[in-house]
């Protein structure tokens with residue numbers, strides 16, 4: 001397989017975008033990425049979206065998007081892996097370019113969650129319908145059960161969970177594309193409305209509309225474009241049982257650990273070499289468990305590390321400089337692509353107030369369901 | 384949920400029928416066609432012991448529309464005494480009484496009504512042993 005680069009990025013602001021349709025959201029992000037790359041065509045595209053059928057009653061979206069991007073005829077495919085759909089779209093584009101089948105491929109993600117669907121129901125379709133959702137379990141409920149197990153096993157505290165949200169809002173405050181650009185404090189998180197005990201409203205990522213796109217290309221194309229680009233050093237994925245109850249350790253996310261092991265091996269790096277990370281903080285507990293699975297800290301130590309500031313901007317390893325899913329927003333299918341965009345900006349040195357000094361190596365971790373899928377990319381700055 | 388989709392799962396929901404791997408003894412609930420532990424494809428049908436232990440739980444305050452009228456309600460992961468794991472509501476108690484490690488019995492209860500026609504759907508729920 002040949003080496004692959006990311007040569008362009010584009011996204012819509014994340015939020016409740018009542019005036020924008022699914023198709024226009026996608027087209028705006030895709031055009032921004034195409035313009036950013038300075039390419040005059042694409043050879044194909046992959047679009048991550050979790051459930052356009054249930055959210056807005058629209059399937060067959062890849063062709064629709066090609067049409068409204070003004071490119072009818074271009075090969076396009078929709079990929080779905082719940083909340084990891086966007087990351088998988090990037091991975092498919094990576095493979096198409098790495099294989100030599102395509103030179104310039106667009107990887108995008110989109111979700112329109114605020115068009116009146118029962119969002120809690122739609123999200124729960126990423127869980128086992130017959131053996132989890134049938135009993136009334138929600139997505140916050142599944143992560144709440146992981147949180148309860150983590151608290152029981154390691155003594156993780158309510159304060160430590162809150163500190164994840166506080167940190168991510170501190171970062172999102174500096175991100176013009178974030179849905180909730182406001183700082184919050186620990187007490188506000190801990191006094192917010194109960195959703196699924198012990199998780200409260202401000203432990204949960206919001207319901208968001210938005211789209212994101214990147215242009216993936218061969219190194220030859222990247223060099224000819226003569227614009228800033230980053231190299232994809234690793235693209236790794238792993239799956240796990242869909243039902244949380246089938247896992248041996250309920251305070252762990254084994255798919256993350258497996259994908260991370262594969263990604264580090266591909267890139268030939270250890271976790272301590274990574275300068276900045278975007279991880280899947282769909283709930284505060286998720287960020288803690290993911291830190292442990294990625295090898296940033298020992299099992300059970302993530303809460304204390306976050307409260308000590310290890311993952312803040314300026315800390316040892318900044319995590320979720322974009323504000324994460326928590327503050328930036330979580331348009332499910334777009335999230336994995338938006339994570340890649342944040343890391344590309346960091347590696348270009350173009351992240352403004354959120355910039356991590358001398359960022360050379362970045363990682364994105366995007367996860368579906370309660371950890372039934374996980375995709376990780378490691379990106380490297382090219383000067 | 385259309386009727387065949389519900390009816391298909393009745394052996395599991397009413398009688399806790401599982402598949403026991405003929406090679407390694409893994410208990411598949413619900414039954415599977417291939418053992419995730421050893422790859423064997425031959426199973427014998429067994430009924431799970433209707434008692435077990437709470438491994439983790441939550442109290443749901445915001446539910447999907449089908450369960451909205453029932454909030455707050457507790458849900459947990461239960462390991463049965465024969466070692467299978469499942470998700471079930473924990474009922475007939477105050478949320479404060481639930482703890483990891485507490486013993487429960489699995490009993491047949493109404494889970495929900497289907498849509499506007501109000502078709503009743505039954506299944507297992509957990510109650511604390513007292």
Ligand SMILES: [Zn+2]
Nearest residue numbers: 404407418421
């Ligand atoms: Zn077996």
